[in-house]
Amino acid sequence: MTESVLPGEDPATRPVENGGRRRAARSKRRSGCLPMLVAVVLFGAVLAWFARGAISDVRDMFSGPEDYDGPGTGEVMMVVDPGQSVRSMGDELEELNVVASADAFVDAAAANSRSTAIQPGTYLLREEMKAADVVDVLVDPGNIVTTTVTIPEGFTVAQIVDRLAAQTDFSKKQFERVLARPERFGLPDYAKGNPEGYLFPATYAFSPADKPVDMLAKMVSRYEQALGDNDIEAVGAALGNGYTPEQVMTVASLVEAEGRGDDMPKIARAIYNRLELPNGGGTNGLLQIDAAVLYALGTRDTSKLVAPLSELTDSPYNTYRYPGLPPGPIGAPGEAAIQAALNPAEGDWVYWITIDCAGTTKFSATLEEHNQYDAVNGAEC
Template sequence: MSDPSHPSDPLLPVDGGSPAYEPGRRRRKRRSLPGCLAVLVALAIVAGGLWFGVTRGVSWIEDQFADPEDFAGPGRGKVSFEVSDGDSSAQICRNLKASGVVASVQACIDAAAADPDSPGIQVGFYPLKKEMASEEAIGVLVDPANIITNAVTIPEGYNVDQVVEVLADRTDFNASDFERVLDQPDRIGLPDYADGNPEGYLFPSTYSFGPNAKPLDMITAMVDRWRQAADDAGLEEAAERLGYTPHELMTVASLVEAEGRGEDMPKVARVIYNRVENPDNGITNGLLQVDAAVNYALGKEPIARLTTDEIDSVADSPYNTYKQPGLPPGPIEAPGDAAIEAATTPADGPWLFYVTVDLGTGETKFTDSYDEFLSFRDELDEYCATQSDRC
């Protein structure tokens, strides 16, 4: 039997309070919400990281194997694009991308690599558009006919005023724009011996000026071209050899340009040197008697015959070679390559006179005899009497 003073019923608490456990009733556990939320956040971060990594990986794979970005073309608007000296295909493509012409450098490089003519892309400005297909942009650049140029031809024998007139006529600038540049000779590259006077140093040639060329660029290009011709002819070395200054040789070259033609040019140069170097020959008295120089003093176009009144009207001019002995103070017009070459390498001969007896063919006769010279003048007179439209 059990002892009533020491109950052992498991349903009753030892201290007589409420039962510790009731049949049919489960104990409820307390939930920890902050812990669950942390797990969910961690899972979300992991999932997001996986998504970002997969997305970046897919993008990287696409970048490696997909075609580079390119515009469909044909483009819009206008772009004046410059290819500079020394530009590689890659540099051209970078510049095209920066100008908004192509969508990507790589697509452009691929298009250039596919075009066999791309290594021959020439320096210059080209008319392109914004948002062109790379193949089309390269197609424009490989054709030199597409180069934007303003071709200006300066003929041999033009003086500064005539050069300015041509430039003003063939470009978008006024004569005054060029005259302002010519008034600043230090900026255009004239040699020191030109003494600031551009006459004779604006070389006659055909120039291709880009769309961004300014009057300073154009005039400087002409002086640079003169420098090339002078170096090719050895102007400064020849001047030292012949006993003249380079400026004096340029003056002789300008007289030769005005008076001579073709193979006669070195002989005309020799006549000039013979007269300058032998002023006491008893015939010419040191006078060159070059009509073209007097015409320069008169401000007139060259003509075949001068009147006594015309010569006397500019008697005090240093360019009047009928009145003033020796060379005039400077060139009277721009000589070309042949005239400069003639001045630096004159022909050998005793001649003191020359007369162009046929202005149509340019036939010119040379002599050191005054009497023979007069007979040549008679031939010219007869020619003028029958061909008055040329005299």
């Protein structure tokens, strides 16, 4: 529409208020749309954020819990405790970064029928393993990490400590400190603080979590297992003249040193007869056991046994010098020797001698008969 010009008015000098108002009005209309546009953009962003979360939730619903691809890196020790639940294992494994999520481990365990038989122990794993691979490790008891130590029959405490220190990560001093406090590892009261004879000889599988006190406690526990149903205090009191548990174990240690197999109950009987018969059945009550003399000398070297043996040492363990039992066990008897001391054979023997390299042992009740066997004992073994 054309604007009118008043007569004599120069258009170039006409005020622009009306036009300015129109421009202002148009400007106001544009600025009113901007907040709406911003709101629309923000709403779209929020909607997109929620949509992305929903899509992620749906994806997780169908893809399952987070899991690593494996096979993993590094080394991680994980201890499964007795009675520990699968969920608890999963939580611990997630914390150790072995698995990506506890749920992944729980699902993998549920899919493996052997997971109900996971055994307590220490297992070597890796970080960032696939949960199913972790379950495969834990269901195999062969994967339990252990240190195997074998203690032979007849070993003394000193020899046992040397063996443990050599084959574990602990020093002799650490074991000796524990031995100085026998109440810590369950030594029976009747041992009177002396562990000799009560650290049972066997093959042990120690876990990385086992400390010296745990190892020694397991050995004492195994000794108590070797007693079986026998009440050593009651059985000892009912034997012959009556024996304390410490004396029964001393007999067992002597039997371990002197015999083997089926001969052990007979040797136990011969020892008891020397202790109980008048004049020791002709032996003056002297047990005359070489191994006890060697124990007194602190060696197992039989070349040290030079006659007269009664003069080698004044130790009460010298059974050629002092009648009766020595003060305590001379080593760790095995189960057969312990049972022989608790259940000796019936017989009147007071002498025994091994006559050949096959280990044939002859028993006799008289010195005359014993000397006859000794006369044919010429085997060099």
